[in-house]
Each structure stands twice: as structure tokens, then as C-alpha cells.
Amino acid sequence: RxxxxxxxxxxxxxxxxxxxxxxxxxxxxxxxxxxxxxxxLHMVTAALGGGDPPPGGYLDSCRGCEFTVASMSCSCSSRSGFAKKSVLDRPFECAAPPGIDNQDGCLVCVRLDGREERAKGC
Structure with missing residues (x-):
């Protein structure tokens, strides 16, 4: 039993x-x-030329950012204090949170599939 x-x-x-x-x-x-x-929705808004920039910590240390669905470019502060131009492909495919970050003058994002991707030339 x-x-x-x-x-x-x-x-x-x-x-x-x-x-x-x-x-x-x-x-x-x-x-x-x-x-x-x-x-x-973010991609469509960006393609139409409006809307908010992609979210992330880069907003505190990058200036002059321009973005489209295909890419974004910013001038980002590095540890040495100098600004570096940084170009990241497909900014709206970054997971939020954490969104896009500035790492020593380079835009970095974690993709929706979990991969980390750095801006071109970084």
C-alpha cells in the first residue's frame, strides 16, 4: 500500500x-x-525619423548621436577624456535593459540573442 x-x-x-x-x-x-x-515599433519610428534614441547608459557620455534603423553614430568620451566617433549597426536590436553602453569611447550592446557586440573599429 x-x-x-x-x-x-x-x-x-x-x-x-x-x-x-x-x-x-x-x-x-x-x-x-x-x-x-x-x-x-522602435524600428518603424526610427525609420520615419522620429522617436527617442535607443535606451542605455551611453546617453550620459556620448554626444551628437544620430540614429536610423540601420546604424547609430555618436561621439563618446573615452577613459583618457578624449571623444571617439563610434558607429554601431542595428541599434534597435539591442536588448533593453541593459541597452547600449559606452565602454572607453566605444558603443557596445547586448543583442536580443544575448551576444555582446561592439561598434565598428573597437
Whole structure:
């Protein structure tokens, strides 16, 4: 009788785990869909020449930024205090947060797929 109860408990735990995994997967897909829609809206807005610049810490240390869907360019402060021109491809494909950052005068972003990408020439 005890063996039967153990089997029932294990089956119940497995079913609960399966449901939790399915719920988590559904939530992840919904979040991903929201991210894709948000990024698409950013791209369309940028293509039309309006809207806010891509988010990130670079806004505190980079000046004269110009952006389109294809690229953005800024003059960013380096550790030495000099400004460097930095050009990053596809700025609206950066995850937010963390968004785009300035690392020693170079624009850097974490892509939606998790890869870190530095501006050209950095």
C-alpha cells in the first residue's frame, strides 16, 4: 500500500512539474512576442525619423548621436577624456535593459540573442 502511495505522489509531482514548465514556456513566448513588437515599433519610428534614441547608459557620455534603423553614430568620451566617433549597426536590436553602453569611447550592446557586440573599429 505504501508503494502505491509513493507512485501516486511521484506521478502527481511529475504532473505538477510538467504544468509548471508549460506555464513558464508560455510566459517566455508571450514575453518574447512583446519584445519583438516593441523592437518593431522602435524600428518603424526610427525609420520615419522620429522617436527617442535607443535606451542605455551611453546617453550620459556620448554626444551628437544620430540614429536610423540601420546604424547609430555618436561621439563618446573615452577613459583618457578624449571623444571617439563610434558607429554601431542595428541599434534597435539591442536588448533593453541593459541597452547600449559606452565602454572607453566605444558603443557596445547586448543583442536580443544575448551576444555582446561592439561598434565598428573597437
Amino acid at each position: 505504501e508503494e502505491d502511495n509513493g507512485g501516486v505522489a511521484a506521478a502527481g509531482a511529475a504532473a505538477a512539474l510538467s504544468k509548471a514548465l508549460a506555464d513558464a514556456e508560455r510566459e517566455a513566448k508571450a514575453f518574447e512576442s512583446r519584445m519583438v513588437v516593441g523592437e518593431a
